[in-house]
Amino acid sequence: MTDQNISAKSPLLLIHPIGVGLSAQFWHRFIDHWTETGDGRELIAPDLLGCGFAACPRQPLTPEDWATALLEPLKRRNSPPVILVAQGASLPIALAVMAEAPQLVSGLIAISPPGWRVLRDTFPTQRSNQLWNVLFNGTLGTLFYRYARRRSFLKSFSKNNLFACQDDVDEEWIETLHEGSKKMDTRWAVFSFLAGFWRRGWEPALTAVNVPFLVVFGRSATGIGRSSSWDDVEERLNIYNSKLNNAVIQTIDGRNVLPYESTKQCVNCVQRWLQDISS
Template sequence: MTEPLLLIHPVGVGLSSRFWERFRRSWRDRDESRLLLAPDLLGCGEAPMQKRAITVEDWVAPLEQQLRALDDGPVVLVSQGASLPIALSLIERAPDLVSRLVTISPPGWRVLSEPFSLQRAQQLWGVLFSGPIGSLFYRYARRRAFLRSFSEKNLFAEPESVDEEWLSTLEQGSAPMASRWAVFSFLAGFWRGNWEPQLCSLSIPVLVVFGRDATGIGRSRRWDDADERIATFKSKLPRAEIRTISGRNVLPFESAEACVETLQSWLC
């Protein structure tokens, strides 16, 4: 039986399951038989939006419920970027529901393995994000000019790839002010923690896909470059398949065809 794919979108300004639309179109051009599941994470898209801090467990619970209701056997989890901890938590919580893991553009190993204080996340939420400062910041961050600049500097290898489809998707997704709570939960770090034990102990097949121009998001001297990141993942996950394709940090959108081809060849 062909395993369904559960596509876990990243969390960010305007992001939702629509992140996967270009990937899904490319997939359908090649294969119409495999079921592709692309749910909205809590606080994103059409999912409920409430003013509260959202944890990884909060994001995982509806995914588990959906898979158990589907009752179609285990799925291949496909995570994008920093949604990897959501995938790892789902595997830990419901190992019977997952047959394989694909992680596309995962964060650097330092980010994945560093402990993160819940108290610090709560302080960031309370001081910066839950009040007027957070509201003003979100109004600024969802402006088209900012979305374009941020995408060109941090997400895409080629500035011209930041096209109308990408920008309109982010604008529409960030239009509801309540969509800021998921974004602020991510920025505060409620997803952070030492995920190294869960990742290194996986017994299921794992595919890691990096863009050849992969970088950290934002500015930091501590972030590794693509070659260093790939070398670290190879040493930490010797049984995983690690592949590179053209692009930077949003491969399912920027390099949809290459991304689909890579996943399909691995799944065969």
Template sequence: MSSSRLLLIHPIGVGLSSRFWDRFITCWRASDHTTTLLAPDLLGCGVNEHSNQQLAPEDWATSLIDLLREHNNTPAILVSQGASLPIALAVIEIAPELVAGLIAISPPSWRILEEPFPRMQSQLLWRLLFQGAIGSLFFRYARRRKFLKSFSVNNLFASYENVDAEWLDMLDQEAANMTTRWATFSFLAGFWRRNWTKQWQDIKKPIWLLFGQEATGIGRSEYWDDAQDRIDTYAREMPNASSATIRGRNVLPYESTAECVSQLQSWLLHN
């Protein structure tokens, strides 16, 4: 693929920011110094602080579009991680001329992408749970190192040994800023949840999907698909997209960094 610019879109959650991509970028630079890697903090994350307001994919997308425009309006390949995929889709909807292609690493299950979350329920969660003292207490609880480690082992990594000090230190440091809770709460309240499937399927740009062989849903639900079900569903629903699988679960750029970078670079080279 001719584009030499990647826009890396990090996931949203307690302690998550553009630092999620640090290992990925270091590994990439070991073999490629020419590709431009843009890894900004999403609105409300890291140093990009945001006030007590709801955030939707369009809000996160707008700041990314501004960044691309600041870089000479050159089209970039969007690289989404997990449930940041709707943010990438919003960028494509608003500014398709700035997008050369889309790479979705660990995309959510198809069910999550096609089932809207009730707007009234999102508003109630925001108003009654997240905006008040309960929300503040919840965030303080969720940013404890013990909780972060348990959540990572149970939901994100294929191997508990990969939940290392570097990962936990990063989450600790980034979650110390209480203002980052508004982005996390916007995500947890489900303001990003709507039926994205038609927009997803209508994309005319090159698309590449990367799945972890141990991919799972986040949390506990009898409705989560397993990795093979997810791969099969995407193959059926997105026949024009290329895909690959590697070792790992739900945070492939961090857990299986070298393999993730190698597969992505290979796809770019041959497309």
């Protein structure tokens, strides 16, 4: 452990996932329920670079780019170090924040992180650049994004890849994604993610985490896309438990978007862990 302490005054910095139409709005159910519990801990939920109302530069974005944009306002705050809460494949962004400014971080929570192989393996930089230059940074990319932001596609993708119960893919979820994707410039963040610029072998950084660390998996967790066949839940849990000796690993109902689909359980899980490590 480091000398950073987690207390009731340690804010949570919520790092939303990157995808079509996703922004800080992803956390609204989590924040609402957290507030209802009476826990007065501050929750900070910014839009990541290229998402929501944040600036959307037309360039490949890396975890360091996203981390730098998060750190600028953090460094101006006169508050205790934050607990990073990363949803899904935004975990490398949290690791990049910790690498750049460890003094500003007192804890790490990874909700629905990818399978270990996805985080361990490095995606070839040349391949990422080819995808960006040939597919995404041109007419094909624009057409693809217009297709991917259709309500029918958003609903089908969510049912097939994100939610444990298809009935939980409600109108609120689809409308949030549809509205969030209307700004075409948000495609650059999505394309940066799809091109694999974030996949650079994060195993050393993960196993070196030396602040209180919570990992939360859905009991129906799956990979997405090609990674869907790489590991099942039990294998994923076994690998994480064997690799992260310093982490607390929990499971709750749900699949891959726990703060939205299993909001109460997710909030309760995080709050219990905070109580345990603060007592």
